[in-house]
Each structure stands twice: as structure tokens, then as C-alpha cells.
Amino acid sequence: MNSLKNLTLRWCDCITDASLIHVLNISTLQFLSISGCRKLTGDGISNLVRHRNLKMLELTHCPNATVKVKAYLKQNLVNCILLD
Known part of the structure; x- marks a missing residue:
């Protein structure tokens, strides 16, 4: 999977x-x-903070994506847009 850019696991x-x-x-x-x-x-x-190439991460309807988790992601994935 050398060229996979988009992955949807909704x-x-x-x-x-x-x-x-x-x-x-x-x-x-x-x-x-x-x-x-x-x-x-x-x-x-x-x-997912280990994945520095992420530009967009969609987390809607993830009950364990708490405010604390989202803040951690935003702090560490500075070039990534979080959709929550």
C-alpha cells in the first residue's frame, strides 16, 4: 500500500x-x-499521533475520543484537521 492516501473505516x-x-x-x-x-x-x-503525515482525521461518533484525547491529538498533529 505504497500510495494509499485516503482510508475510510466508518x-x-x-x-x-x-x-x-x-x-x-x-x-x-x-x-x-x-x-x-x-x-x-x-x-x-x-x-495516531505517531502518524505525522495525517492531514485530516474524522472522529465523529467515537465515544472514547474524549475532549482530553482530542486536545492531545491537536497538540501533537499540528498539520492535521480534526473533524469531530
Whole structure:
């Protein structure tokens, strides 16, 4: 997946923190939607700060994307727009 730029995983009940780790290996990824992925924890979502190429991250309807998690993401992904 050398050229994947957009990945939409909206409302995927099977997405967990463990599966989200694999997304970090997609170095070309710029847009990620994990809206409605209710099994993701705050820790799993916070791991996305390691993906410095993200330009847009959609987090709507993620119950564990708390205000604290979103603030952490905004602080560490300065070139990324968070849609929440």
C-alpha cells in the first residue's frame, strides 16, 4: 500500500486498537475516517499521533475520543484537521 492516501473505516465494529496499529504503517496516508468505530479506546486513538503525515482525521461518533484525547491529538498533529 505504497500510495494509499485516503482510508475510510466508518462504522466498522471490528476495528480495535490492535487493528488501528496497522494503519500507522501506511506512510502515505493523509485522510483517515474512524467515525463510529466504538471499540477504539482513547489510548488507541491517541496512538495516531505517531502518524505525522495525517492531514485530516474524522472522529465523529467515537465515544472514547474524549475532549482530553482530542486536545492531545491537536497538540501533537499540528498539520492535521480534526473533524469531530
